[in-house]
Amino acid sequence: MHEFLVFTISGLTTAGIYAITASGLTLTYVTTGVFNVAHGATGMIAAFAYWQLRVGWGWPTPVALLLCVCVLAPALGILIERLVMRRLDGTSPTTRLMATVALLVSLLSAAQWIWDPSDFRALSELFPGSGFTVAGVAVPYDDVLVLGLAALVAAGLWALLHFTRVGVAMRAVVDDRTLTVLNGARPTATSRLAWAIGTSLAALAGILVAPKLTLSAIPLTLLIVNAYAAAVIGGLRSLPLTFVGALVVGLANDYGIGYLPKIHTGAQYLTGLVAIIPVVVLALALLVLPSSRPRGRPASRIREITPSPSWPAAGLLVAGTLLGAAIAVTTVTEADLFSSTQMWGLGIVGLSVVPLVGYAGQTSLCQLSFAGIGAVVVAHAGADGNPLSLLLAAAVTALVGALVSLPALRLSGIYLALLTGAFAVALDGWIFQLPAFTVFGHRFDLFGAGSLTFTRFHAFGADTAGTRPYFVFGAVVFCLVILGLVGLRRSDLGQRLIARKESPTACTTIGVNLRTTNLAVFTLSAAIAGLGGGIYAAGLQSATPETFTFVTGLTVLLIVVVAGVSSLGSGLAVALLLGTSSLSNAFGGDATRITATAVGLSAIALAANPNGLIPGFLRPAFAPVARAPGVAVAGLGVLGLLWAARLVDLIDGYSLVLGVLLLVAAVPVLAAMVAGSRLAARQDGPSSGTGGLPDGGLSEPLEWLGLRGQVGRADIAAVDRALGLPEVAHARP
Structure with missing residues (x-):
């Protein structure tokens, strides 16, 4: 019984940490429609910043804690909302999800740049060595603080979303942004507030969990990711159910750590399972529980296209x-x-x-x-x-x-x-x-x-x-x-x-x-x-x-x-x-x-450009090459000369790479100049049945026509012919 109480108390502490970070994750999703995969990474950054202030620079604990949770974390959340999330309007949910994955990778690599992973770092608890005894089991004040904070956070966020004007506006923006604007709400301000609060809660969870393990960027990031299971049990909507889900995940995690290694038959096969118990709970929750309707209004203007590749290309x-x-x-x-x-x-x-x-x-x-x-x-x-x-x-x-x-x-x-x-x-x-x-x-x-x-x-x-x-x-x-x-x-x-x-x-x-x-x-x-x-x-x-x-x-x-x-x-x-x-x-x-x-x-x-760098920038940049084949042939000739020079050791490998890069950059520029001069000459002259272009085609691929510049008379003529409208093929725009 004593052992069971020990695992229960430690499990409740873990549950409290999961509840805090899952509440912030749920808040961001409910109010912005974005599932922030980088939520754990923001908590990791806050934990390292807290270590730097408290241990590295010797600042007092309350000052370091308040600065990280109430200043640095909200500022990071506002920065993310301003630079990334606000600009993703009109993109698919997949693109928005990948943007948060990008944030995770960026924050993870930034942490490893700033704090050398080879150095040992550790944090002590907020109240080290202090506590009381219940039924012969020592209960640290830190554990009570964590559980109390988790309950307070869940209750406070629930009250914010249901009993305040700003909370109702937060939830309404996701369902119909235009309608909330007509009713006097400010979607940008509510989104900014949601990201600030969510990032602060991730920071608090990261700081609270850091004393339980050595500070390391990847384990700390993935440890907080375990809170995803709690958010899913809450349906990514309900804060009270999210709190319940955190209790389930936390207790299951610590009971598994305590009892699975004691199984005699097949224990060697369960060693790895202990470390991924929250992930197992997440999978079971996804498969068993009914998934709620995804938050987020359908975008009225999607900026993403999927062009069909041609065999010549x-x-x-x-x-x-x-x-x-x-x-x-x-x-x-x-x-x-x-x-x-x-x-x-x-x-x-x-x-x-x-x-x-x-x-x-x-x-x-x-x-x-x-x-x-x-x-x-x-x-x-x-x-x-x-x-x-x-x-x-x-x-x-x-x-x-x-x-x-x-x-x-x-x-x-x-x-x-x-x-x-x-x-x-x-x-x-x-x-x-x-x-x-x-x-x-x-x-x-x-x-x-x-x-x-x-x-x-x-x-x-x-x-x-x-x-x-x-x-x-x-x-x-x-x-x-x-x-x-x-x-x-x-x-x-x-x-x-x-x-x-x-x-x-x-x-x-x-x-x-x-x-x-x-x-x-x-x-x-x-x-x-x-x-x-x-x-x-x-x-x-x-x-x-x-x-x-x-x-x-x-x-x-x-x-x-x-x-x-x-x-x-x-x-x-x-x-x-x-x-x-x-x-x-x-x-x-x-x-x-x-x-x-x-x-x-x-x-x-x-x-x-949510279509990516290749369709959005490289492909349009190289489009003129198809209308200036002479430039392409000349570029291949220069490439052959560089190759031959390297084979006979006239240049070294780095010179070859530099030459190829310069060639790749120069070819589309020269092709655009040549194709542009030809197009200008044809458009200044009388219109022809070829629509003013050497090949009778468009100045841009059809998917991009009108997205990157003005549509010319030759473009309209080419589209008219493709639609079988020869009678308007020569009409002036």
């Missing part, structure tokens, strides 16, 4: 990729190329996001986890270098993806994202760590003694064991996946996926089976990720569970979204940013932090 992307691979193979040193062989596997994992998130509008946070499953299959089934193990990896991950998606068929939006995130954390923290086990007489040992080794593939006399052959092999498979996705986007299934993304209700009305469509795209996406995982791990030649962590998976997903989640070039962006040796050579051990920081900060560009 895909051919150019494939040709450019293979040309780049050929240049790298013949000019990069063996050591640098070896550290870059992983890029194609990571790129394929990035491509697996495109059909699921870009085409279908579904959100998955477990693509790198599927890649880990594929890597395990390749390691065990392809020990002799059989390339068929890649097909088996795709098949197995497709089956796992289907199994994961089956209970998720009734979920969408943030609920699906949380379920896939729970699956990723479960694999990361438990399944991949399991010791060997036997099922129906078959022995399974997922990661062996903690690391897997891989044999590169060989078949039909071709051997990819060497670094250069394997680099080419990975590039070819990457290009084949690109071509397959182009075919998917242009197929009937691709059209159904786009329709499902644009309006699920309309799809259901015309008889489209959304469950079958969701199952198909989830299965396909998992298969591609499994294939990429096998190629990725074989490029590394060894892998551990840490190779496929949840946080790394978030970085992959974020790069795809920033680059353009519906663009096939986003997979190449993942490959170049995460899989090459260039950053590691230039910045050494800081390369990962620099990549994460740059990608996280560039996600703010999603507010300016």
Whole structure:
């Protein structure tokens, strides 16, 4: 009984911390319609800032606490609302969710920049050594304070939302922003207040939980993420139910820590489960409890488009990729190329996001986890270098993806994202760590003694064991996946996926089976990720569970979204940013932090153009090249000269890279100048049946016509001809 009381008291303390942070998360979601994935990261930043003030600089505890919770945290919340969230109006829920993922990655990398992760840091409790005794069990005052604060926060927020004008305005803004403005509310002010309060509560929770563990950025961020389960039990709406959910999660967590290790039969298989009990509770809550209607009004003006890729454009992307691979193979040193062989596997994992998130509008946070499953299959089934193990990896991950998606068929939006995130954390923290086990007489040992080794593939006399052959092999498979996705986007299934993304209700009305469509795209996406995982791990030649962590998976997903989640070039962006040796050579051990920081900060560009950098900036910038083929041919000639100069050692590798970058920047500028002069000459002359353009086409792709500039007479003529209206083809605008 004494032991039970000890675990109960500690569980209530944990529940209090979860209740505080979950209340802030629920408040932000209820009042703004944005589920802040970075909520735990803001609490982590506050905990480090509190340590810096109290321990690093020796400030008094009350001053440091008040400054962090009442000044720094609200300021951070207002800054987030002002720079990011306010500018995301007219974007999809997926884009808004990815913006908060970007914040998480940015804050995480910023913390590791400011506070060296290798240094030991610890915080003492607010009232160390003080307390009282109940039934022979010591109860610290800190525990009572935490539980009291949690109850006070829940009651205060509930009263704020239901009995004050500003609280009612907060909830009303999400349902109908225009109507609240007509009734005298100020949506910007209420949103700012909600973010300030939510961030302050995350900061308070981070400071309270910090004394229970050594200050470390990633564990502290993910520990507060456990409060997501409490928020889901509350339906992401009800603050009283959120408080109850926090009690359930906190008690389940501490009872599990206390009693699961004492189970004698199979205890070794439950060790990892102890660390992810809140995640298990989250998954059960998502699957068992009815999901409430997602908050947030439908945007009246969506700024996101999903253009259909053409075969010629895909051919150019494939040709450019293979040309780049050929240049790298013949000019990069063996050591640098070896550290870059992983890029194609990571790129394929990035491509697996495109059909699921870009085409279908579904959100998955477990693509790198599927890649880990594929890597395990390749390691065990392809020990002799059989390339068929890649097909088996795709098949197995497709089956796992289907199994994961089956209970998720009734979920969408943030609920699906949380379920896939729970699956990723479960694999990361438990399944991949399991010791060997036997099922129906078959022995399974997922990661062996903690690391897997891989044999590169060989078949039909071709051997990819060497670094250069394997680099080419990975590039070819990457290009084949690109071509397959182009075919998917242009197929009937691709059209159904786009329709499902644009309006699920309309799809259901015309008889489209959304469950079958969701199952198909989830299965396909998992298969591609499994294939990429096998190629990725074989490029590394060894892998551990840490190779496929949840946080790394978030970085992959974020790069795809920033680059353009519906663009096939986003997979190449993942490959170049995460899989090459260039950053590691230039910045050494800081390369990962620099990549994460740059990608996280560039996600703010999603507010300016939610379509991503490739469709929103690069594709329009290079559009003039198609109208000035002479410039493109000249650019290829210069590239050939640079390549030849490197092969004969006239220039070094860095000069080659610099020359290629300058060439890539110069070609679209020159093409725009040439194409612009031609267009001006034709528009000044008499109108012709070709609409004033050399190829009779538009000055911009149809998806972008009118979005980036004025529509000219030639554009109108080209559109009229495409619509079969020759009688107005020469009308003046």
